Amino acid sequence: MQPTDIRNPDYFHKVVDCQWACPAHTAVPEYIRLIAGRRYADAYMLNWQSNVFPGILGRTCDRPCEPACRRGRVEKEPVAICRLKRVAADYKGDIRNRLPRAPAHRNAKRVALIGAGPASLTVARDLAPEGYELVLFDTAARAGGMIRSQIPKFRLPEQVIDEEVGYILDLGVKTELGTTITSMKSLLAENYDAIFVGCGAPRGRDLDLPGRHAAPGHIHLGLDWLASVAFGHVKEIGRRVIVLGGGNTAMDCCRSARRLGGEEVSVVVRSGFAEMKASPWEKEEAMEEGIPILNFLVPKEFRVDDGTLKGVLFEKVAAQYDANGRRRLVPTGEPEVMMPCDDVLIAVGQENAFPWIERDIGITFDRWDMPIVDETTMQSTHPRVFFGGDAAFGAKNIIWAVAHGHEAAISIDLSCRGEDITKRPSPLVNLVSQKMGIHEWSYDNVVSDDLRYRVPHREHEIALSDIAVEVEVGFDEETAFAEAERCFNCDVQTVFTDRLCIECDACTDICPTDCITFTANGEEPELRRRLAAPAHDINQALYVSGGLKTGRVMVKDENLCLHCGLCAERCPTGAWDMQRFLLEPALAGHGCSHRPEKRAA
Numbered sequence: 001m002q003p004t005d006i007r008n009p010d011y012f013h014k015v016v017d018c019q020w021a022c023p024a025h026t027a028v029p030e031y032i033r034l035i036a037g038r039r040y041a042d043a044y045m046l047n048w049q050s051n052v053f054p055g056i057l058g059r060t061c062d063r064p065c066e067p068a069c070r071r072g073r074v075e076k077e078p079v080a081i082c083r084l085k086r087v088a089a090d091y092k093g094d095i096r097n098r099l100p101r102a103p104a105h106r107n108a109k110r111v112a113l114i115g116a117g118p119a120s121l122t123v124a125r126d127l128a129p130e131g132y133e134l135v136l137f138d139t140a141a142r143a144g145g146m147i148r149s150q151i152p153k154f155r156l157p158e159q160v161i162d163e164e165v166g167y168i169l170d171l172g173v174k175t176e177l178g179t180t181i182t183s184m185k186s187l188l189a190e191n192y193d194a195i196f197v198g199c200g201a202p203r204g205r206d207l208d209l210p211g212r213h214a215a216p217g218h219i220h221l222g223l224d225w226l227a228s229v230a231f232g233h234v235k236e237i238g239r240r241v242i243v244l245g246g247g248n249t250a251m252d253c254c255r256s257a258r259r260l261g262g263e264e265v266s267v268v269v270r271s272g273f274a275e276m277k278a279s280p281w282e283k284e285e286a287m288e289e290g291i292p293i294l295n296f297l298v299p300k301e302f303r304v305d306d307g308t309l310k311g312v313l314f315e316k317v318a319a320q321y322d323a324n325g326r327r328r329l330v331p332t333g334e335p336e337v338m339m340p341c342d343d344v345l346i347a348v349g350q351e352n353a354f355p356w357i358e359r360d361i362g363i364t365f366d367r368w369d370m371p372i373v374d375e376t377t378m379q380s381t382h383p384r385v386f387f388g389g390d391a392a393f394g395a396k397n398i399i400w401a402v403a404h405g406h407e408a409a410i411s412i413d414l415s416c417r418g419e420d421i422t423k424r425p426s427p428l429v430n431l432v433s434q435k436m437g438i439h440e441w442s443y444d445n446v447v448s449d450d451l452r453y454r455v456p457h458r459e460h461e462i463a464l465s466d467i468a469v470e471v472e473v474g475f476d477e478e479t480a481f482a483e484a485e486r487c488f489n490c491d492v493q494t495v496f497t498d499r500l501c502i503e504c505d506a507c508t509d510i511c512p513t514d515c516i517t518f519t520a521n522g523e524e525p526e527l528r529r530r531l532a533a534p535a536h537d538i539n540q541a542l543y544v545s546g547g548l549k550t551g552r553v554m555v556k557d558e559n560l561c562l563h564c565g566l567c568a569e570r571c572p573t574g575a576w577d578m579q580r581f582l583l584e585p586a587l588a589g590h591g592c593s594h595r596p597e598k599r600a601a
Contacts, residue, residue: 001521001522001523001524001527001542001544001553002544003498003544003545003546003553004541004542004543004544004545006431006493006495006543009426009427009429009583011541012431012491012493012581012583013025013427013429013581013583014540014541015490015493015540015541015558015561015581016028016029016490016491016581016583017068017069017070017490018065018066018068018069018070018079018081018490019065019491019583020068021064021065021067021068022050022051022064022065022399023064023399023400023402023403024050024051024052024399024402024403024406024585025050025403025427025583025585026046026047026050026051026065027046027050027491027582027583027584028065028081028491029487029488029489029490029491029492030046030491030582031043031046031047031084031085031088032079032081032084032484032487033443033484033487033489034046034088035084035087035088035480035481035484036444036481036484036485036487038091038477038481040087040088040090040091040092040093041092041093041095041098043087043088043092044088044089044092044095045095045098047085047088047089048095048099048167049584049587050402050406050584050585051085051399051402052118052121052122052125052164052168052402052405053118053147053164053398053402054085054086054088054089054164055086055089055090055160055163055164056147056156056160056161056164056398057082057085057398057399057402058082058083058084058085058086058087058088058089059086059155059156059160059472060147060151060155060156060398061082061085061397061398061399062248062279062396062397062398062399063081063082063279064399065081065082066078066079066080066081066082069081070488070490070562070563071486071487071488074447074449074562075449075450075451075452077451077452078452079452079483079484079486079487080452080453080455080475080483083455083472083474083475083483084475084480084483084484086474086475087474087475087477087480089160090474091477091480096167099167099170099171100128100129100171101129101171102128102129102170102171102172103128103129103130103131103172105131106131106132106133107130107131107132107416108133109131109132109133109193109194109416110132110133110134110135110191110192110193111123111127111132111133111134111135111192111193111194111195111196111412111416112135112137112187112190112192112194112195112196113134113135113136113137113196113198114137114181114187114195114196114197114198114199115137115138115145115197115198115199115200115389115391116136116137116138116140116142116143116144116145116175116177117138117144117145117146117147117198117199117200117389117401118145118146118147118198118389118398118401118402118405119196119198119200119388119389119390119391119392119401119402119404119405119408120136120145120196120198120388120389120405121136121143121144121145121165121168121405122388122401122402122404122405122406122409123196123198123388123405123408123409123412124136124168124169124171124173125167125168125171125405126405126406126409126410126413126587126588126589127409127412127413127588127589128168128171128172128173129171129589130413130588130589132412132416133174134172134173134174135173135174135175135176135192136169136173136174136175136176136177137176137177137179137181138175138176138177138178138179139178139179139180140177140178141177141178142177143165143169143175143177144161144165145198145199145200146200146390146398147161147165147398148161148230149226149227149230149231150223150226150227150230150249150252151230151252152226152229152230152252152255152256152467153230153467153468153470154255154256154259154463154466154467154468154469154470154471155252155470155471155472156470157468157470181356182356183356183358184356184357184358184361184363184385185358185361188361188382188384188385192384193384193412193415193416194384194385194386194412194415194416195384195385195386196385196386196387196388196408196412197357197371197385197386197387197388197391197392198387198388198389198391198401198404198405199391200389200390200391201350201351201352201390201391201394201395202223202350202352202353203223203350203351203352203353204221204222204223204224204249204346204347204348204349204350204351205346205348205349205350205351206221206346207244207299207346207348209299209300209301209302210300210301210302211301211302211303211304212302214302214304214307215302215304215307215308215309218238218309218342218343218344219302219309219343219344219346220343220344220345220346221345221346222243222245222249222250222252222253222345222346222347223249223347223350225253225345226249226252226253226256229256229260229467234260235260236260236261237257237260237261237262237342237343238261238262238341238342238343239261239262239263239264239342240262240263240264240265240340240341240342240343241254241257241262241264241265241266241341241342241343241344241345242265242266242268242311242312242339242341242343242344242345243257243265243266243267243268243344243345243347244268244299244312244344244345244346244347244348245267245269245346245347245348245349246267246269246270246271246275246276246277246278246293247276247277247278247347247349248277248278248279248282249347249350250267250269250278250345250347251267251278251279251282251283251285251286253345253347254266254267254286254291254345255285255286255289255291256467257343257345258289258290258291258464259463259464259465259466259467260467262343265290265291266291266292266293266294266339267286267291267292267293267294268294268297268299268312268314268339269293269294269295269296269297270296270297270298270299270317270329271295271296271319271329272295272296272319273293273295275319275327276293276295285471289460289463289464290460296316296317296318296319296329297314297315297316297317297337298314298315298317298329299312299313299314300313300314300315300336301313302344303338309341309342309343309344310340310341311338311339311340311341312338312339312341312344313336313337313338313339314336314337314338314339315331315336315337316331316332316334316335316336316337317329317330317331317332318330318332349395350390350394350395352369352370352390352391352394354369354371357371361382362381362382363380363381363382363385364380364381370393370394371387371391371392373386373387373392373393375393376407376422376424377407377408377411377421377422378392378404378407378408378411379411379415379421383415384415386408386411386412387404387408388401388404388405388407388408389401389404389405392404406585406587406588409587409588410424410425410586410587410588412588413588413589424586425586426586427583427584427585427586428582428583428584428586429581429582429583429584430581430582431493431495431579431580431581432579432580432582433577433578433579433580434492434578434579434580435568435577435578441492441565441578443489443492443578443580444485444489445489445492445563445564445565445578446564447488447512447562447564450482450485450486452483452486453475453479453482453483455472455473455474455475456472456473456474456475457471457472457473458470458471458472458473488562488563488564489563490563491580491581491582492563492565492578492579492580492581493563493578493579493580493581494543494556494561494563494565494567494568494576494577494578495576495577495578495579496543496545496554496556496575496576497574497575497577498545498546498547498548498554498575500573500574500575501545501548501549501554501573501575502549502572502573502575503518503548503549503550503552504572505518506570506571506572507566507567507570507571507576508532509570510566510567510569510570511566511567512562512564512566513533513560513561513562514532514533514560515532515533515556515557515558515559515560515561516532516554516555516556516567517531517532517554517555517556518548518552518553518554518555519531519552519553519555520551520552520553521544521547521552521553524542527542527555528542531555531557533557533560535557535559535560537559539559540557540558540559541558542555542556542557542558543555543556543557543558563578565578
């Protein structure tokens with residue numbers, strides 16, 4: 001193998017598993033250290049730089065960072081990365097003087113933003129400080145999109161939405177709320193320099209079953225019902241409620257129904273429990289509120305008698321897998337199950353709807369009636385039209401919408417300056433030694449067993465009595481510090497200088513995970529097999545040095561390394577050093593680059 005090129009930003013970026021897994025590439029260990037140092041405003045601003053909505057995402061993110069967390073390889077539970085983000089938001093104080101201000105002069109470029117959800121708001125956050133005239137359109141009377149209309153208030157208080165959406169609108173964004181765009185062709189004729197479509201996936205998928213329209217007041221599409229609840233149009237529901245679907249929307253529906261009078265609320269899913277799309281913690285919290293989840297039941301008919309909903313008829317199925325591992329659900333032959341109910345909420349998926357985009361204006365749609373969008377630039381087949389969030393690739397989470405918004409903003413900025421949008425700007429990267437003495441580092445490098453701290457919840461009697469009462473209380477400062485200390489500081493990298501190595505093997509003797517091997521070089525598959533601890537996870541790189549004095553090479557398995565620094569403490573020549581790696585993804589222009597001072601806490 002060739003020596004590892006640690007100058008490539010992606011190399012150490014990928015070693016910081018949590019940051020690599022985050023679609024917006026938030027510098028997770030850095031902000032956790034800031035929290036441990038009680039520098040909450042700095043931690044908030046570092047988050048705001050990349051994920052835009054720290055308070056919102058600290059309550060609602062789908063947490064792709066947590067399954068990647070290195071702590072989860074040592075213990076069952078990863079660091080509570082998401083809820084620590086909320087800590088930064090809860091304790092930050094007033095940070096308005098640290099935000100960019102609306103520029104005094106515009107750059108004569110106009111951009112239309114369709115939909116006031118997280119994707120469009122991210123584009124606005126990135127482009128407004130650069131002097132763009134931004135016009136934000138939405139059918140709703142208030143900005144926020146699905147953040148405001150589909151996430152129940154017991155998970156996300158409205159004041160948090162108002163605060164973080166307000167930070168963006170205060171940058172001088174012109175809003176056309178309560179306005180429905182009915183023609184893309186007409187909008188293009190208004191000579192906007194670019195148009196960004198971030199209108200989400202606003203339509204809930206329906207079920208075409210017998211009886212579906214026979215009791216219209218009691219069979220609801222989950223997305224529409226959640227919006228009606230959010231805006232105060234629906235304030236109660238029947239005593240017995242069935243929720244059809246296994247995603248996070250279904251979890252929001254069932255938990256909302258419990259708070260609006262549903263005494264017997266059940267979630268019924270056609271797949272198995274493990275295959276449900278809902279996040280594990282969402283399922284867990286629903287069940288803790290007394291909501292059973294019933295699996296392998298396929299709805300066949302809504303039973304309605306003279307306009308009154310009586311229940312839902314289900315067929316029992318089982319999963320069968322073919323030789324290629326493809327699953328299909330087959331009837332078990334058991335008797336059908338009739339479940340009585342007063343209301344049904346259908347939450348079986350979301351669909352995009354673009355009836356307002358004419359099909360003769362240069363925007364190509366695929367066979368699923370989705371726009372063809374470049375996954376890097378977010379540009380459609382029309383050079384002035386960009387998509388992001390659920391509107392681009394279907395329903396995902398807020399953090400994906402934010403990531404799309406950042407990339408689209410870069411593309412719009414490059415396009416308006418007449419540059420090639422495929423040439424993406426490089427991230428900001430640095431490596432700084434953490435050496436404070438022969439055996440001291442400027443970060444806490446102790447690795448110990450430490451179980452995850454549970455986020456406090458309100459008592460069920462209080463939480464279920466009012467849909468506006470936030471369920472999670474959040475960490476107090478002491479618990480937040482203890483949880484932050486569980487982080488392994490994976491961004492503090494073990495950097496090896498081969499010319500200083502005397503091959504004494506002291507580092508291999510002290511390494512607690514056997515991740516370091518001095519051996520003859522070879523081809524990667526063969527080399528992986530003969531390391532001190534065979535490296536089977538090919539998704540994690542091997543750190544390979546140049547040739548040493550004996551002709552051997554140093555090979556370190558990044559998958560096993562705990563970044564404890566023992567190798568660097570033991571090394572008599574300083575061949576090993578612990579260096580903090582910081583990567584901040586590129587943004588459009590420079591107006592949003594209001595970075596807090598960086599130092600290890």
